[in-house]
Amino acid sequence: MREIRLASRPSGWPTADNFDLVELPTPEPGPGQVLVRNRFMSVDPYMRGRMNDVESYVAPFQVGKPLDGAAIGEVIASDVAEVPVGATVLHGLGWRDHAVVDAGHVRVVDPAAAPTPSAYLGLLGMTGLTAYVGLLDIAQFREGDTVFVSGAAGAVGSVVGQIAKLRGAKRVIGSAGSAEKVRYLVDELGFDAAFNYKDAPVREQLRAAAPDGIDVYFDNVGGDHLEAAITSLNKFGRVALCGAIAQYNDTAPPAAPRNLALAIGKELTLRGFIVGNHSKRMPDFVAEVGGWLRAGQISAQETVVEGLENAPEAFLGLMRGENTGKMVIKL
Amino acid sequence: MREIRLASRPSGWPTADNFDLVELPTPEPGPGQVLVRNRFMSVDPYMRGRMNDVESYVAPFQVGKPLDGAAIGEVIASDVAEVPVGATVLHGLGWRDHAVVDAGHVRVVDPAAAPTPSAYLGLLGMTGLTAYVGLLDIAQFREGDTVFVSGAAGAVGSVVGQIAKLRGAKRVIGSAGSAEKVRYLVDELGFDAAFNYKDAPVREQLRAAAPDGIDVYFDNVGGDHLEAAITSLNKFGRVALCGAIAQYNDTAPPAAPRNLALAIGKELTLRGFIVGNHSKRMPDFVAEVGGWLRAGQISAQETVVEGLENAPEAFLGLMRGENTGKMVIKL
Structure with missing residues (x-):
């Protein structure tokens, strides 16, 4: 071996x-x-x-x-x-x-x-459960919310966006790191808008994609994405802090959201989570996401x-x- | 006039x-x-x-x-x-x-x-309600928690610390800006520990005052206090974001918590609030805090x-x- x-x-x-x-x-x-x-x-x-x-x-x-x-x-x-x-x-x-x-x-x-058996490592596994718990339990997603997800073409982000659409989001916006991924999000996964974060400041692109603001931000990235999301979040907005890949390889202290004090007046909630403590949601998750998969409504x-x-x-x-x-x- | x-x-x-x-x-x-x-x-x-x-x-x-x-x-x-x-x-x-x-x-x-009639502007008014709602509803204080409050000798902070003690906190720690205030917190309000944030980095002083970490942080200050609190918060810790007086007069973007990504693994919740949306708690507040005031258990x-x-x-x-x-x- x-x-x-x-x-x-x-x-x-x-x-x-x-x-x-x-x-x-x-x-x-x-x-x-x-x-x-x-x-x-x-x-x-x-x-x-x-x-x-x-x-x-x-x-x-x-x-x-x-x-x-x-x-x-x-x-x-x-x-x-x-x-x-x-x-x-x-x-x-x-x-x-x-x-x-x-x-x-x-x-x-x-x-x-x-x-494929590998789906148990992705959509039907911890990756899918992370998306499900983070969106529904941590960010307290509600039908009619406008949702922004970073790392949207990634394993977790792509599932977050699809669940949000299937659960009745008003608008789902994703960021990713290439034009090809942006096309994938809009054309194949049904995102309402997507942008390449390398093209222009995230804050500007997010504001253009969500002129009425966002209600939920699912953070896989941290850094400037989180700061931009705080600016765009509406009153009583909610953030699921899932990952901060932008800074995992940093050796200096990372950029931090300089606008975090906006969370006071907007009454925002930011909540970190790891999926390991949420396995009690596995049966709900398997029933709902498995059903979408069998019906061909969700892509893996x-x-x-x-x-x-x-x-x-x-x-x-x-x-x-x-x-x-x-x-x-x-x- | x-x-x-x-x-x-x-x-x-x-x-x-x-x-x-x-x-x-x-x-x-x-x-x-x-x-x-x-x-x-x-x-x-x-x-x-x-x-x-x-x-x-x-x-x-x-x-x-x-x-x-x-x-x-x-x-x-x-x-x-x-x-x-x-x-x-x-x-x-x-x-x-x-x-x-x-x-x-x-x-x-x-x-x-x-x-005194002025108590209706302070302990029995919006100030007291801010402390009550922020500690109990926003930070979800539970008996046995270790609580850290910044601006602890101030209008809101002094009430937060006293409510936490009366509700059965394991340990209440405050920060303030003078030796006299530190004495006031410990000797008159019954805080378990307090420190002058001007004496040494908040992170070091907080760690010394709370060697087993904190469960709740009530933030009146922002900046380095929030960053230090994130470092000291235990698993499933909660932050009530009430104020950020350290940065109200800043003209440059303020210092931000560079360690916010710790909120993921620790599964922290940070929640901003303003008291205006919580007036439904006024009757509970008046009953409980008014009772403590009549019994001489809380200082105003x-x-x-x-x-x-x-x-x-x-x-x-x-x-x-x-x-x-x-x-x-x-x-």
């Missing part, structure tokens, strides 16, 4: 030197464990934070040890009746082509219920990169915004 | 030149109006924002027109049965010694129910300045933090 280890901690942008690809004998599962042949693994922006030696909501990766993260695969050895050989399972030991996992730490899923576009050896470069591309929709590695 | 008008709009810190004291014949009330001899008027930090020509949650003051704000006085002419001569009334036409007010815009209060210290002509200088002193507790002008 092969696995990718953290060779060293990056300062600022990671490079290929921070990762090591290692070959090992394929391990044997012990009692109560299963051996999984991983088919897809997830790369996610939050993994950048885990490369730092900083205690956060997930433990940092350890130098010399394999990285981990969401993966889906097929059980190839098991003596656990509930997780038999042949089962498709979701688990947390990505960044390797084979994994020995405690049977209690896998979730058996039905591969026939998804267009993915950017698929082949080969474990290409995972570090794919992860760096994700940080640079090279993906459209969820980025997964096919193993 | 005399009134104070806005002579010109300040840029940065106001000066005496921005105010005009004008003498006029005392006006006659029309039908449905009453003439009030004002006894006390309020000066409040939010008035600084109204001196700018910026539409906010309250309309800006107009150059050449009198300022306004909360006042309490005695009705000296009236043909309205519900608001007879002799009644003590609370209304919105301060910054003058006599006021003609529509009877529908006054609230008759019982002067015997308060230690005031800084009283005599004379309408001294109101502009008192207002400037308020912006410099020269008051302890609520600042009122005795007319």
Whole structure:
């Protein structure tokens, strides 16, 4: 088997030197464990934070040890009746082509219920749940709201925009980093407006796209996007703080919203969240989003990169915004 | 009668030149109006924002027109049965010694129910309600929370800290701008800890005063206080954004919390509010805080300045933090 280890901690942008690809004998599962042949693994922006030696909501990766993260695969050895050989399972030991996992730490899923097994890493997985919880519970989205989402062509952002439309938003606006992505948002996902944040200041482009202001901002980016959103937010506006990819590789203190005091008079709410504490919403999410998926009402576009050896470069591309929709590695 | 008008709009810190004291014949009330001899008027930090020509949650003051704000006085002419001569009334036409007010815009209060009529401008008025709503509803204070309040010796802050103690806070920490205020907070108001923010960085002093972190931050100040609080906030911490006096006189964009992205992993909630939209809580507030006042459990210290002509200088002193507790002008 092969696995990718953290060779060293990056300062600022990671490079290929921070990762090591290692070959090992394929391990044997012990009692109560299963051996999984991983088919897809997830790369996610939050993994950048885990490369730092900083205690956060997930433990940092350890130098010399394999990285981990969401993966889906097929059980190839098991003596656990509930997780038999042949089962498709979701688990947390990505960044390797084979994994020995405690049977209690896998979730058996039905591969026939998804267009591709990798959907369990994206639209039907934590990514989709993040969008669902962030929009509906954290930002308290209501029918008729005007919604702005940054990183809108990304894994979470693309689902946020689609859920907002399906749930009756008045207007959905997205920002992304290329003309192609902007077209994708409007032509394929049905956003009402979208702009390339590299073309002109976010504040100006957002004001033009939302002349009557916005009610909800779903923040995947931080920085100037958050500041622009605070300016455009209407009275009693709500912000779901989900990510700040613009600053994950910063070494200096990041730009901060200089206009945060506007939150007083506008009576805004800004609320940070991580999806891990919201798994109780999984049944609602699966029912609603799964239904939209079966009805062909929601798109689950993915950017698929082949080969474990290409995972570090794919992860760096994700940080640079090279993906459209969820980025997964096919193993 | 005399009134104070806005002579010109300040840029940065106001000066005496921005105010005009004008003498006029005392006006006659029309039908449905009453003439009030004002006894006390309020000066409040939010008035600084109204001196700018910026539409906010309250309309800006107009150059050449009198300022306004909360006042309490005695009705000296009236043909309205519900608001007879002799009644003590609370209304919105301060910054003058006599006021003609529509009877529908006054609230008759019982002067015997308060230690001094000016308490209706402070502890028993909008100031107290701001503290009550901000702590309990906006910051969702819960028994056992550790609470940090900035501007803690001020009108709102001193009430926030006392309510938190009375409602069962684990620990209440305040910041203020002098050694004397720090002593007042600890010795007279029962704060568990307090510090002078001019002595050392807020972040360091807060960490020392709250080694186990804080659960609630009531922000009257903004700037470095907000940034320090974000660093010290525990998981699921809550911030009531009430004021940002540190930056009201800034002409450059203010310092912003560079660490706002911590709100994601800590799942913080920051919520701005203004008291005007929370008057439905007035009965609960009056019952609870009035009860504490009658029982001698809550202090309503005031800084009283005599004379309408001294109101502009008192207002400037308020912006410099020269008051302890609520600042009122005795007319």
